[in-house]
Amino acid sequence: MxxxxxxxxxxxxxxxxxxxxxxxxxxxxxxxxxxxxxxxxxxxxxxxxxxxxxxxxxxxxxxxxxxxxxxxxxxxxxxxxxPMRARMIHNLDGTTRAIPYNKDGKCIxxxxxxxxxxxxxxxxxxxxxxxxxxxxxxxxxxxxxxxxxxxxxxxxxxxxxxxxxxxxxxxxxxxxxxxxxxxxxxxxxQVYIPHAYMELCIPPTPDGEFAMPPNYLHIWPRGKFMMIALPNQDKSWTVTLFMPHEMFQTLDTPDALLNFFKTHYPDAIALIGKEKLVADFFANKALPMISVKxxxxxxxxxxxxxxxxxxxxxxxxxxxxxxxxxxxxxxxxxxxxxxxxxxxxxxxxxxxxxxxxxxxxxxxxxxxxxMRDLVNSRLFLLRKKWDDFLSRLLPGTWVPLYTMVTFSRERYHSCIAKKKWQDNIVARIVKVCSVAGVMMGFLFAKTEAAHTLANSFLTHINSLATKTLAVVDRS
Structure with a gap:
């Protein structure tokens, strides 16, 4: 010093x-x-x-x-x-499913x-x-x-x-x-995004407990908009509704608001309470969100x-x-x-x-x-499982983006660079697997031309796989 x-x-x-x-x-x-x-x-x-x-x-x-x-x-x-150890996804039909943040059980x-x-x-x-x-x-x-x-x-x-x-x-x-x-x-x-937010509240149950499992960040993903809820010490939940500003403007009467929730967040109505939902919504206003560089x-x-x-x-x-x-x-x-x-x-x-x-x-x-869309995608969930698998297989090499950002002090710009590298590797692996599937059909073919073409493709697959493994080893 x-x-x-x-x-x-x-x-x-x-x-x-x-x-x-x-x-x-x-x-x-x-x-x-x-x-x-x-x-x-x-x-x-x-x-x-x-x-x-x-x-x-x-x-x-x-x-x-x-x-x-x-x-x-x-x-x-x-x-x-x-502690919140996972995202709890609320589906339209009222069912829920948890998506852990980290394979090791780390939490925010x-x-x-x-x-x-x-x-x-x-x-x-x-x-x-x-x-x-x-x-x-x-x-x-x-x-x-x-x-x-x-x-x-x-x-x-x-x-x-x-x-x-x-x-x-x-x-x-x-x-x-x-x-x-x-x-x-x-x-x-500076950029104002076209979406706004409003905070609502899920109160404790009549016996003073959490109305939902507390150790999760609860998310209601709905494509172009979403709602989330975080637990509070007094057993209530801070609920935040995110959606385009013009959508907020359409919810200008109690009936319009309740119909919107019945369509998109039916399970949340009982959690918040109809009267409280209407009172809190019209006592607040949708607030803007800004990015500054x-x-x-x-x-x-x-x-x-x-x-x-x-x-x-x-x-x-x-x-x-x-x-x-x-x-x-x-x-x-x-x-x-x-x-x-x-x-x-x-x-x-x-x-x-x-x-x-x-x-x-x-x-x-x-x-x-x-949060609002991809968590409902099968490809997103498949990629998350793939990331978890590779992070176990290569713990010092393959770290998922969210884990790098949230559970480490890896520099943010380095997190993005590593994610791009991972995406390139995954793209190569997908390409190899796709070609391999096509070639299986050729291998079962009986013509000499098919066998020649199959051998050529297999040589190319082997080369791609070798290069992919070499990149992983070098990292």
């Missing part, structure tokens, strides 16, 4: 006290920096209701690594996490966003070198100088602040990123973007929080590598993290197609 006195003399401002910002504040404080954490909301620990995004999170190894680095992983997982954990955020805020306050400023909305910033202007909404007055480093962890609509967008050579793109993530040695501010993604891979928390781990690793020299750390962070962030943004969109 860098000279401790030099580190302690540096002030870092973290804008946004959500999951990523509060974790990053803890990690920087652990390194000895003076940290000021700014949040435009009040203290969520004192609120009855916290407005904002989904209340459920699917936590996996990337997020857990970040929590472990500041000593709160065990508390969150042990006291609050509910359903945790509450608010609970995790509160634990991290409390952990940040335990550091004497962290100061949290609630009700501070960033108005503008001179990122080269680390100068910021906030509106203190509790006093309705502007507040000036300075820092050696400004880190934007202020979400998909980041104000820190808006300041970067004014600069030359900053790349930015940008680069670079830094300005010199004085400013950095992390989390959704750098790479907002749709929620279908359950990696938004996990990726954001892994951002904190990656930055900490680079701090170690470059001895806290921000002039080296920040450019290295942008270069290292950007291809991975853009990869998971793309994978998140792909997984929506898988």
């Amino acid at each position: 860098a000279d401790c006195a030099n580190v302690r003399n540096k002030k870092i401002a973290v804008v946004g006290a959500g999951l990523v910002g509060s974790l990053e504040a803890c990690m920087l404080a652990n390194r000895g920096y003076e940290v000021h954490l700014y949040e435009y909301r009040g203290d969520i620990r004192t609120m009855e209701h916290v407005p904002g995004r989904s209340i459920n999170l699917a936590m996996s190894i990337r997020g857990r690594t970040g929590l472990g680095a500041v000593g709160v992983e065990e508390k969150i997982i042990r006291e609050h996490g509910i 954990y359903s945790v509450g966003r608010r609970y995790v955020n509160e634990v991290l805020l409390t952990r940040a306050e335990e550091f004497p070198n962290v100061k949290i400023h609630f009700n501070h909305k960033l108005l503008n910033a001179e990122l080269d100088q680390g100068a910021m202007t906030f509106l203190d909404t509790s006093a309705n007055e502007e507040v000036k602040a300075e820092a050696d480093l400004v880190i934007g962890c202020d979400g998909a609509y980041s104000n820190v990123r808006k300041q970067m967008m004014k600069r030359s050579w900053f790349n930015y793109s 940008c680069s670079p993530y830094h300005v010199g040695s004085t400013s950095l973007l992390m989390g959704d501010a750098a790479h907002a993604m749709v929620p279908f891979y359950g990696q938004g929080m996990n990726c954001g928390m892994e951002d904190c781990v990656v930055l900490d690793e680079l701090m170690n590598k470059y001895d806290d020299d921000l002039e080296k750390v920040l450019p290295a962070y942008s270069e290292h993290r950007n291809p991975d962030a853009e990869a998971i943004v793309d994978l998140a969109m792909y997984n929506y197609i898988e």
